[in-house]
Amino acid sequence: MAGLATPMALRVAVTLGLPDRLLGSGATAGQLAVELDVSPVALGLLLGHLTTLGVVDRTSTGYRTTEFGANLCAGAGNGFTNLLLHLDSAAGRAELAFVELAHSITTGEAAYSRRYGQDFWADLAEHPRLRDSFDRQMTLRLDEQIPQIVANVDWSRFSTIVDVGGGRGTLLAAILTAHPRLRGHLIDLAPTAADARHTFRAHLLGDRAEATAGSFFDPLPSAADAYLLVDILHDWDDEHAHRILARCAEAAHPAGRVLVIEPVGGRRAITEMDLSMLVIHGGRERRIDEFRTLASAHGLALDTVTDLTGQRCLLEFRLATAAPCSSPAPSAKPVQRPPHHQ
Structure with missing residues (x-):
């Protein structure tokens, strides 16, 4: 071992x-x-x-x-190559930071910057090949679960969704395709947002989907029905997770929802991924009470938790002054957990 x-x-x-x-x-x-x-x-x-x-x-x-x-x-077609390339792949390069695991355990901080001299996100910004491989891996790791995410959430409740840090737009495109009355707005950094526009055009969604270059640490498009965060918060320590949730809460209209989809500690997360998030990003797979505490600081109340796929849960938050959701998302059907891949 x-x-x-x-x-x-x-x-x-x-x-x-x-x-x-x-x-x-x-x-x-x-x-x-x-x-x-x-x-x-x-x-x-x-x-x-x-x-x-x-x-x-x-x-x-x-x-x-x-x-x-x-x-x-x-x-x-299984993503292994993108994971294992330790020179040109963001994921392969990042996992080599595990040699500095003792630093992360001692300090609670990411080991990536100790090994490479700057944090993971700065490395991606400096090296386009790493950014491209990261975007590709994020698409691969979610692809097989998109049908479940689309089917097991009542997206028809919403008329507008902001996909915060939505990558190349494959999930948002699938949601909009399944719900022709829904409009979507994706926010991500410039190179990734450009790829998302290509995705939307390929799905003939140009009139209902837009992608804007931006950061989720900056003000978000306001007054949408839902703000979607997929595999975002576990990439960040509490300080940065607070900043992201604050932007969502300030942008949402009073009846809006913040939807968090990612592994949840003790429920859909695995311990190996916990350590990966710590070593690479300084983050972790948070437990439900930790999500609740984070969100409450920004006036967000946890409405429902749904086991969405074998690897991810949906946590739905509302502004604490809003009424509880009358039609919560249906529980996902039981599924076997597929092999883990980062």
Whole structure:
């Protein structure tokens, strides 16, 4: 359980592109070493461990990717490549901050900036390739759950939704497609908001969906029926989570709702993700009472909690002066928890 050889071997293999290169007839270690400009002896050691793991087979003509190993190919469609690329992927790079876990446990602060000299978000802003891989991973991790999120929330109660930090807009597009009378406004940083506009155009939603470049630490579009936060608050410590909720509360009209969708500690979160949020962002998977305490500081009262998917809950907040919701979101049907991926 404590060995680092296997996870690092997989990351290096994916970073070097070995699973894709060794499809079909494969290649020898000598051929690969020349192509990749790496040490042939060291590469042989890596290939030996990948053989032990069942990622590659050794044949009379060299090494080739197994059916199991093909799950690590770029075209496998499961997001593993984007997670494991430790040079060009935001997720792969971020997980290497775990070597500084002791710092996070001692201080309660993120380890990312200790390892890389600046926080995760500043790194993304400085390196467009990391921003792109992060946006792609956020889309991948939510895609399989979008049908459940659309089906298990009564979105028809609303006429306008502001998707706060809504990424490339895949969830908002699905919600608007299912509810033709609904209008949506997505807020995210400029490169991501531009991608969201492409998503909306592709779904023929140009007249009902807009994407604005902005930060959720700044004033949000006002008087919408609902402000949607999907996998946002767990990325931040309490100080920043307060600032985000404050912006939602000040923007909402008196009968508006703030909808938080993310893992909830003790309910849909897993302990590994708790540590990931701490190490990378200084955040955590909060428990219901912690959400309630955060929100109450901004005049928000927790109305309902729904187990939405195998990995996420919906927490619906109203302004404390507003009447409780008369038709709360229906409870999600029981589902098995799918394998976790960040």
